[in-house]
Amino acid sequence: MFHWKMPNDSPLPHTLRSVGVTQPSPRREGSHAVPGIDECLLEAMRLPGARGAALVDWTSGLALGTVGEAPGGDHETAAAEAAELARLAAEHGTFTVQGADGPPVEDVIVSNPDSYHLLRFIDTSFDSSVFLHLWLGREEGNLALARIRLGEMAARLVLG
């Protein structure tokens, strides 16, 4: 219903080469590790076609961080509505894998004639219920590439 098989065609090599931004961001001055939440969202915004991104808690519907435009014009409403969708996917046995470590669902993809929505669940080592929500324009966006890169960003956010 929400998540279907990805297209089989992999992104073209030149597309991949053009996305240098998906390399780990340079370390900040000082000893502490990056990226934090803001850096992660800004990195997601550098994906081709990215319009907006948010880090959302799917139990409460709270946006812990937002950047760029909000689908529908309001980040808080978008976060609450995306959280509904994420929770439905995470709680229904139809979409989940039993007994797997980490989140029961990897991502949820919604497309409409204008844009893609990509929700990527984040596997934190502490108890949480968060996902990254990336809103991509359909003309410029590359769904397959964005899905791979968002997965990498989600991992780097919590693993460093």
Place this chain on the structure above:
Amino acid sequence: MVRTPPPLPVRDKDAARALSPMLNRLAEERATGVLVREHGTLHLAEGRVVYAESPLAPGLDVLLTAHGTLAAAAWQRAAAAAEGPLRAAELLLESGLLPAGALELCHLDALYDAGYFALAPSSTPGRFHYDGAPRTGPLPSVPVVALERETLRRRLQLHRLWPDPAADTAPLIRADPPARRRPRENPGQPAAEPAGPARPAPVAPRQRAVLDRVDGTRTAAHIARELGRQAFHTLVDVRRLAAAGHLRPLAPVVPVLAPPPPTAPEQARNLPPPLPPVTDPDIALLKRLRDALEAL
């Protein structure tokens, strides 16, 4: 299928912000210090909330150590070297022991969680202690207005799930879930009872972890601490489980004066005839009937 809770509320931006007039004044004057309220404490720096703690919510230390994100010894070392848990978290960030994203995320989770309880209605006025140097630090802080709006939204969310707040604080006990019940979470919708064998609504995995710890003694706060899970997340599950009939709050014990024991003949006269042993296999049907009658 898993019972679908009502839609998550969206913040009402025009809602009056009357959670704590004192807090709003402090935010306006960009105060730095500690606001101690009945159910929790908010740490402010230049009018923004930098840290929150509440006895009803597991702290950052519990969230980080419960599942091995951070060794308990590492937290203790940081806590011993720092003044207060916020400084301890900043030391952890500087030391690089934890990825910045994970620590920021857990810090925000803990802040909104404890803030929810700190801003709960209280019977005593809050006290504010001004502090010296304002310092927002490297971890994210939250505007007072954002915390207040989120707290109001969370109250509304819990209310929509199950309007009785008793389960938030009382010891919880498991209940026999009704085989089928009109979904009370969506009172506007007609009850669509599919034909077929009656069975209780299944419990989502995260709710199962909560339900497994319901034993007639533990409260939601105990369960949250044991699971190393945000207390508000636990309340969401508790209210949903209460709405589905899987648990209920244990009524507070009210001491009543026991009536004098009746004399033996009187006792014999007043007692109803003993119940026949229940062997009826259609007990589930009777319960459905009861639920249907209640739902009328």
